[in-house]
Amino acid sequence: MNALEHLARTNVLFLNWRDPAHPQAGGAEAYCFEIARRLARSGARVTLFTARFPGSRPVEWTDGVRVLRDGxxxxxxxxxxxxLLGNRHTYDAVVDFQNGIPFFSPLFTPRWTADVCVIHHIHQKQFDLFFRWPMNAVGRLLEKQISRLVYRGHAIVAVSPSTREGVRAELGFRNPVYLVPNGSPSPSTVPVVRAAAPTIAVVTRMTPQKRVDLLLRALPALRERWPGLRVDLAGDGGELPDLRALARRLGLDSTVTFHGHVTEERKRALLGGAWLTVVPSVAEGWGLTVIEANSMGTPAVAFDVPGLRDAVRQGHNGWLVPDGGPLSDALATALTELSDADARDRADRRCRAWSARFSWDDSAERLAQVILEEAGRVRRHRRSRRRDSDLTVLTSFRSPNGDHVERTLKTLLRETDRWTRQGDAFQLLLHGCDELRAFQALRRLGVPDAAFRLAHRREELVAPETDSPGEDVRPWPTTDQPAARDRREPA
Incomplete structure (x- = not known):
């Protein structure tokens, strides 16, 4: 039985700033709802509490999720x-999504409620983009010092290794931090024809932190080399009027098309027809737009900043540019490489393969594991033998008594540990421990001889990769820049 099934008939509350129907909804809302509806589909009673917007209903049911809107x-x-105060005994678990400022749910729930805080990315530097003093300072205080105090000891979920690093280095959290990455869109059944002429498509919210203006400023130099270059910009936001004005000043009216808000089908058509997408954001939690483009076979150029450095594998599904480096040079490198039809075909295969390694089903299962782990912690009132750590150990071994080992793993491993079995061969990802503690855990599991090492970032996000026979794995040229149920105490 998986973790999602164990949450059947439990009451789970999701707290998120917006819901997917909100006019300004983005990747954070997609993450929240894709997981919420999968919990509901597995039998959990899921409520999403979010903000009202003009024309919205205060109560609505969507895909089995009860959506409550207020404020x-x-x-x-x-x-x-x-x-929360009026329903203190209603919810078994609360998933609190911190979009800069969290909901501080532990202040309003009983101590036996499993409170989990999900952090997409760190906003400490971005508060200055939206607020003046003193509100920017208040935002930083709430995200850092106050959040660190309120969520002390509670489980934290980060959507990428970059966010986890920010939780430690910028916010100073000492909580257990679990990785639950974004999923990927389901494969498109609509045939899409790749444009014959160089085409860039960007689908994003037009806000200051997305830095779409950097792309526009790079286009005049590119157009000299590729006179037929086309750029499709889709999305709404407060920066849209300024971006339109900038495009006119730069003489890009014949090059850039602003589409505004587009449907999911239109978004896929734009991304699938392009040679390239560009993500010039100052930072991202993960880079969902990269994976959405990859799912259509389209690579990405992005700055080497938190989140995007996890979503983009240099030379595999895109190019990373040092933050502050010339974007035009990186785009020229990418367009030159993709000018060859065979190179575009190889890019298509690589991008689709990378995107396919992420799924919302897996994301929902991993978040369910964290909820179960946190529920077990608040009931046990004691910690696991393993101390909180951001290291993950990958171990493999063989056992002639595979069925017995499997029963032992199901009983003694943490909810958030992951393992696979092929015959008598086992592979484990032990989260929150170094090699010494992994060795001690394996001894308690009755595994005397195993090979193990620290897992790298990609192995924490997805299962270990095996390349398909005949797959082209030659790297692209780089740019010129340097680039929760009660159990016995777990192992």
Whole structure:
């Protein structure tokens, strides 16, 4: 029985700033709802509490999820607190999504509630983009010092290794931090024809931190070399009027098309027809737009910043540019490589293969494991023998008594540990421990002889990769820049 099945008939509350129907919804809302509806599909009673917007209903059911809307952009926070206080004994678990400022759910729930905080990315530097003093300082205080105090000891979920590093280095959290990456869109059944002429497609919210203006400023130099270059920009946001004005000043009216908000089908058509997508953001939690483009066979050029350095594998599904480096040079390198039809075909295969390694089903299962782990912790009132650590150990071994080992693993491993079996061969990912503690855990599991090493970032995000026979794995040229149920105490 998997973790999702163990959450059947439990009451789970999701707290998120917006829901997918909100006009300004983005990747954070997709992450929240894709997982919420999978919990509901597995039998959990899921409620999503979020902000109201003009024309929205206060109560609505969507894909088995009860959506409650109250408060506005900032009024949603006190409204959520009132809801939690009025339903203190209703929810078994609360998943609190921190979009800069969390909902501080542990202040309003009983101690036996499993409170899990999900952090997409760190906003400490971005508060200055939206607020002036003193509100920017208040935002930093709430995200850092106050959050660190309120969520002390509770489980934290990060969507990427970059976010986990920010949780430690910038916020100073000492909580257990678990990785639950984004999923990938389901494969498209609509045939898409790749454009014959060089084409760039960008689908994003037009906000300051996305830095779409850097792409526009790089286009005049590129157009000299590729006069037929086309750029499709899709998405709404406060920066859209300024970006339109900038494009006119740069003489890009015949090159750039602003599509505004587009449907999911139109988004896929734009990304699937392009040679390339560009993500010039100052930082991302993960880089969902990269994976969405990859799912259509389209590689990405992105700055080497938190989140995007995890989503983009240099020379495999895109190119990473040092933050602050010339974007035009990187785009020229990418377009030159992709000018060959065979290279575009190889890029298509690589990107689709990378995207296929992520799924919302797996993301939902991993978050369910964290909820179960946290529920077990608050019931046991004691910690695992393993101390909190951001290291993960990959270990493999063989056993002639595979069925007995499998029963032991199911009983003694943490909810958030992952393992696979092929015949008498086992492979384990032990989260939150170094090699010494992994050795001690394996001894307690009755495994006297095993090979193990520290897992790298990609292995924490997805299962170990095996290349398909005949797959072209030659790297592209780089740019010129340097680039929760009660159990016995777990092992």
């Amino acid at each position: 506005g952009t900032y009024g949603v926070y006190p409204a959520a607190a009132r809801h």
